[in-house]
Amino acid sequence: MARPMTVTEKIMARSAGLKEVSPGQIITAKIGLVYTTDFQAKAVFDHFKSLGVQKVFDREKVLVFFDHFTPPPDVHYANLHNDIRKMAKEFHVHLYDVGRHGIMHHMVAEEGYLVPGIIAVGTDSHTLTGGGIGAVVMGVGATDAAIAMATGELWMRVPATVRLEIEGALPKGTMSRDIMLYLMGEKGWDGTKAEWAYLAIEVAGEATRNMSMDSRFALCNLASDTGAKNAIIEADDVSERYLKGRARREYEVLRSDPGAEYTERITLDVSTFEPQVACPHSPDNVKPLSQVLGKRIHVATIASCSSGRLEDLHVAAKILKGRKVKPGVRMIVSPASQTIYRQAMEDGTFSILMEAGVLIGHSTCGPCHGGELVILGDGEVCLGSLPRNMQGRLGSPSSEVYLANPAVVAASAIKGAIADPREFL
Amino acid sequence: MTMESVLKGKAWVCGDYTDSYLILPEPYWKKAGSLDMEELGKHAMEGVDPNFAAAAAAGKYSFIIAGRNFGGGGKSIEHPVFAIRGAGIKAVIGESISRYFFRNAINNGLPVLICQGIASNVKTGDSLEVELGAGEIRNLTSGKVFKVPRLPENLMEILKAGGYIPYIKAKKV
Numbered sequence: 001m002a003r004p005m006t007v008t009e010k011i012m013a014r015s016a017g018l019k020e021v022s023p024g025q026i027i028t029a030k031i032g033l034v035y036t037t038d039f040q041a042k043a044v045f046d047h048f049k050s051l052g053v054q055k056v057f058d059r060e061k062v063l064v065f066f067d068h069f070t071p072p073p074d075v076h077y078a079n080l081h082n083d084i085r086k087m088a089k090e091f092h093v094h095l096y097d098v099g100r101h102g103i104m105h106h107m108v109a110e111e112g113y114l115v116p117g118i119i120a121v122g123t124d125s126h127t128l129t130g131g132g133i134g135a136v137v138m139g140v141g142a143t144d145a146a147i148a149m150a151t152g153e154l155w156m157r158v159p160a161t162v163r164l165e166i167e168g169a170l171p172k173g174t175m176s177r178d179i180m181l182y183l184m185g186e187k188g189w190d191g192t193k194a195e196w197a198y199l200a201i202e203v204a205g206e207a208t209r210n211m212s213m214d215s216r217f218a219l220c221n222l223a224s225d226t227g228a229k230n231a232i233i234e235a236d237d238v239s240e241r242y243l244k245g246r247a248r249r250e251y252e253v254l255r256s257d258p259g260a261e262y263t264e265r266i267t268l269d270v271s272t273f274e275p276q277v278a279c280p281h282s283p284d285n286v287k288p289l290s291q292v293l294g295k296r297i298h299v300a301t302i303a304s305c306s307s308g309r310l311e312d313l314h315v316a317a318k319i320l321k322g323r324k325v326k327p328g329v330r331m332i333v334s335p336a337s338q339t340i341y342r343q344a345m346e347d348g349t350f351s352i353l354m355e356a357g358v359l360i361g362h363s364t365c366g367p368c369h370g371g372e373l374v375i376l377g378d379g380e381v382c383l384g385s386l387p388r389n390m391q392g393r394l395g396s397p398s399s400e401v402y403l404a405n406p407a408v409v410a411a412s413a414i415k416g417a418i419a420d421p422r423e424f425l
Numbered sequence: 426m427t428m429e430s431v432l433k434g435k436a437w438v439c440g441d442y443t444d445s446y447l448i449l450p451e452p453y454w455k456k457a458g459s460l461d462m463e464e465l466g467k468h469a470m471e472g473v474d475p476n477f478a479a480a481a482a483a484g485k486y487s488f489i490i491a492g493r494n495f496g497g498g499g500k501s502i503e504h505p506v507f508a509i510r511g512a513g514i515k516a517v518i519g520e521s522i523s524r525y526f527f528r529n530a531i532n533n534g535l536p537v538l539i540c541q542g543i544a545s546n547v548k549t550g551d552s553l554e555v556e557l558g559a560g561e562i563r564n565l566t567s568g569k570v571f572k573v574p575r576l577p578e579n580l581m582e583i584l585k586a587g588g589y590i591p592y593i594k595a596k597k598v
Contacts, residue, residue: 026577040502042458050590069457080458125499125525139501141529142460143589151593155579190497190523191444197494198524225499227524388499390446 004257006161007234008200011136011254015119023160023263032118032135033061034148037104037365038077038084039068040123045087047146056091057152060248063113064088064095065104068365073372093149102337102363105129105305109217110337115243115251116235119156121148125190126305126387128224132216133243134235134253136200139224159198159229160263163256165205168271173422175315175405176215177307177385179207179268180222181276185286190227191390192284197227199263202256207270208233213242214311221306225283225387277418278403281391289408292418299382300325300413301374302406303334303367307385310340310349312406317349319410319424320356326416331409332373334361358413370394376401383412428536428585432515432555434487436547436564437480439473443491444498445505445526447472454504465504466511481512488553491519492544496526503529510535516555518543518562531580534588538562540573557581 002020005013013021015029036044041064048056056062064084069077081098088095096107105126108114116134121127123145130137140154148154166179187195201223211219216233223231233239235253243251275289302308302316313335325331333353335341341363344350350360366372368386376382376399389401404412407421414424439447450472453465470477470489480486489495489509495517496505506529509517516536520543530537536557543562547553551566560575576584586592 026579028579039457043460043503046459047590051594076456083458123501125501127501139525141501141503141506141525141532143503143532144528147589147593155583155589190494190499192442192494192497194494194497194523197521227494227497227499229524390498 004259006200006202006260006262007254007256008136008161008202008230008232009158009260011117011119012156012158014117014254021158023158025158026155027158028153028155029119031121031148031152031154033108033113033120034122034145035063035065035104035108036123036145037068038066038070038081040142040145041084042080043142044123044145044149045084047143048091048149051146051150053150056093056149059092059094061152062093062149063108064093065107066095066097066101067103068369069371070101070364071098100338102339103305103308103365105221106217106309106336109133110339112246112248115247115249116239117252117254121145121154126221126224128228128231129217129221129305131220131230131232132213134233134239136230136232138230159200161200161202162196162264162266163262164201164203165267166203166207166270167205167267168207168269169210170207170270171273172425173407173420174270174273174275175407176211176219177222177405178273178276179270180219181278181286181403184222184226184284185276187226189225189282189284191282194227199228201226201228201231203231203233209236212311213238214309217309218307221387275405275408275421277408278389280389280400280402283388283403289404289420292402293420295402295418296381297329297383297412297417298380299374299376300329300331300409301333301367301382301384301386302409303332303384304365304386305336306387307406308334308336310343312385313340313344313349315406316410317352319407319421320358320414321352323356323414323424325357325413329413329416331358331413332361332367333358334367334373335363337363383409383418385409430556430558432487432557434515434553435485436488436490436549436551436553437477437486438490438544438547438549439470439492440544441492441494442497443473443495445496445500446498448496448505449508454502460503460507462507462511465508466513469508469512478512481514484513487515488555489514489517490543490547491517493520495519495522497523501525503533506530506533506535518555520544531583532589534584536584538573540571543571557584
């Protein structure tokens with residue numbers, strides 16, 4: 001019998017056709033899904049062409065999404081999209097084009113391509129999001145993506161795993177992302193000490209099992225900027241329900257063995273937790289909400305691959321129902337996909353938000369990278385349910401970005417200053 | 426491109442947390458599109474020292490010596506690696522290297538080594554010899570020698586081929 005392995009090790013061993021693997025080992029593994037966005041697709045296709053191959057290894061396992069500059073805000077990006085369309089057509093790669101689009105890290109799950117037990121790679125640093133489904137999902141560069149597209153394989157190093165047991169029930173006003181934001185504050189992000197660099201983060205425990213899929217994806221998404229290789233939540237009945245009628249192929253659920261070795265074990269009781277806020281200008285500059293209450297804001301946004309899902313919009317609507325965004329604050333919501341957009345429109349969420357004075361934008365990464373919808377002027381302060389807040393990311397170098405969960409964002413939009421959502425719940 | 430067994434040249438030293446934004450400021454990659462090594466090379470390390478790229482291209486520096494977490498900042502893009510290669514740098518040696526930078530460097534034929542204490546034991550302008558096969562870094566100026574773990578064999582093969590793409594192409598033939 002093979003040595004006891006973590007779920008990440010088991011998926012890697014299976015994908016490499018090996019009985020067992022150990023941390024540090026370099027393997028060549030089968031890639032179950034590879035995806036890219038309009039931000040890197042041109043570079044990926046350039047590399048792919050230089051390989052001299054005519055087609056991708058499996059048309060069901062290669063995807064391109066327009067999400068970063070969608071629809072194109074200027075001629076440069078309009079031309080870029082046209083180049084990518086041409087190349088996607090040439091190589092028969094499925095492209096989620098404008099109108100059928102959404103943010104890649106959400107779309108791969110929503111569209112049923114991402115299933116438990118596989119290794120998936122995407123050309124973006126927030127690719128870890130997908131680990132919420134129970135797969136090994138990691139970010140790679142354009143060369144990796146091109147080779148995975150052509151051969152269905154990549155070299156990789158087996159990571160050591162951190163086991164995170166989250167116990168207790170998340171209190172009112174807190175959401176899954178608060179847990180990982182808190183831990184990023186402790187462990188550092190990829191721009192600083194990054195103590196979790198190269199590691200697999202295995203998230204388990206009672207609170208995790210009770211999380212919706214939207215919450216699981218948000219939790220794994222926030223792990224991205226720790227510099228970890230992947231974050232993973234074992235598939236269970238919650239994920240099985242999500243996958244039913246959605247998964248585009250058969251899959252196998254793998255779980256960590258009893259006795260598997262971990263490089264670090266953390267148990268966190270979240271029952272007395274409070275919302276966490278990442279302060280300027282780094283995602284690991286994290287403080288409890290109580291320490292930043294009252295900070296004046298000019299922009300509030302709920303968007304992005306972190307927290308632009310239906311659950312996030314519902315939380316905002318619950319708080320904003322019958323209330324108004326404070327004059328002088330512009331609040332912008334961007335649902336993570338066209339499907340979420342339609343759901344939120346049909347179930348009345350948009351009516352509540354619009355009544356409160358919220359602008360509903362289209363589905364795009366724009367509010368998170370300063371491309372569109374959320375652009376900050378000199379000295380402006382934004383509070384967003386986003387993954388990142390580096391200096392100047394959303395516009396002027398003198399602007400500031402704070403990160404928090406959608407409940408905190410909605411409450412703060414009402415007050416015009418960073419506020420406690422428990423007041424409205 | 427074939428790799429020399431002993432790399433020789435002068436060092437340029439930068440500190441801890443020299444992230445992707447310092448290696449290559451955002452305006453040079455924000456527009457997306459194709460990767461142009463020659464063009465990106467003109468701006469290598471511009472966020473730390475705007476004069477670096479021209480000096481490196483003129484042969485003044487061959488190695489970047491870094492402190493902790495070189496190439497971090499959560500960028501999966503390959504532009505920072507292309508910039509450093511485009512400036513003619515032969516290898517990067519850091520106390521630790523961000524995961525994306527490490528992968529993208531190996532994949533594009535730029536050797537990267539991890540060596541504890543290197544940043545405090547090398548000064549800008551020191552002459553170095555780097556022997557990847559032996560896992561040895563020799564500071565000819567100070568006389569100090571550093572042993573580092575050799576890169577795994579298949580990563581050495583990728584580097585010898587000049588990158589992941591030429592490596593895969595050669596394997597197919």
